[in-house]
Amino acid sequence: IRPTEIFFTYLKCAVLSGFVLSLPIFFWHTWRFVAPGLYPGERRAVVPFVFFSTILFTSGAFFGYTMIFPVIFGFFTSFDSAFAESAWTMQEVFSLTTRLFLAFGVAFELPIVVFFLSITGVLTARQLLAGTPYAVLAMFVVGAVLTPPDVVSQILLAIPMVGLYLVGVGVAWVFGPKQEPAQRDARDPA
Known part of the structure; x- marks a missing residue:
């Protein structure tokens, strides 16, 4: 030290x-x-956004702390042996813990992002489902960037993100803009 x-x-x-x-x-x-x-409708939209964002971020940080931190710290200490023992400093533990809290908190905001992409018409639920393989790859890349350089923490961050992405797709399916019958008939000749 x-x-x-x-x-x-x-x-x-x-x-x-x-x-x-x-x-x-x-x-x-x-x-x-x-x-x-803001218009009254915009003001009413902010309250649920702030509420759910806070709940999701807190849930992500709590999930990381209770479920993932013990696994990650256990993984790192599993490399200790009679010849070499890890010596964690306060700075390293604080830095790792802060980074993981932030990573899991931000990762759990994914349904909010998908919801806004859907209601603004940027992406539809069908497009989100079609892009699932690319989204899963992106989540594993994000997991690699946000977590320490080990595969275990990357996977432990990416798997909940995939689940949250699918929750976001479900939310987009329910709350996304509905196509008018005339638009649907014009696109689908069958």
């Missing part, structure tokens, strides 16, 4: 905690600034 490591780890933890705890106040002030410029 370096002489300054404990101090700077405590400092980083305090700054991160202060940032997270101040987010509700920041969002409240941002909302008070933006809300007068």
Whole structure:
């Protein structure tokens, strides 16, 4: 351990905690600034978005902490032997934990992203289903980028993302724009 490591780890933890705890106040002030410029329908749409985004991010962080962290830390310590034993520093544990919290929190926002792509008409549920193989590949790439350089944590992040993608496809199917019968008949001659 370096002489300054404990101090700077405590400092980083305090700054991160202060940032997270101040987010509700920041969002409240941002909302008070933006809300007068929105139409009533737009204002009503923000509340469910904020609610579900918060729930999904928190669920992702909680899922990562309870289900994935023990597996990842167990995986890393499984390489210890009589000849070599890993020596984790506070900085490394804090950095890894913070990165995994963020990765799982952001990954669980996937249904919200798919929902907005659907209701804006950018993608339909059929297009999302057709693109599932590419989406799965992209999720494994994202899992590789966001997690430590081991296959286990990559897979443990990508598998829930695939499930959340499929939930998003279901949400897109239910809430996506419906085609008018005339448009459907014009596209499908049969």
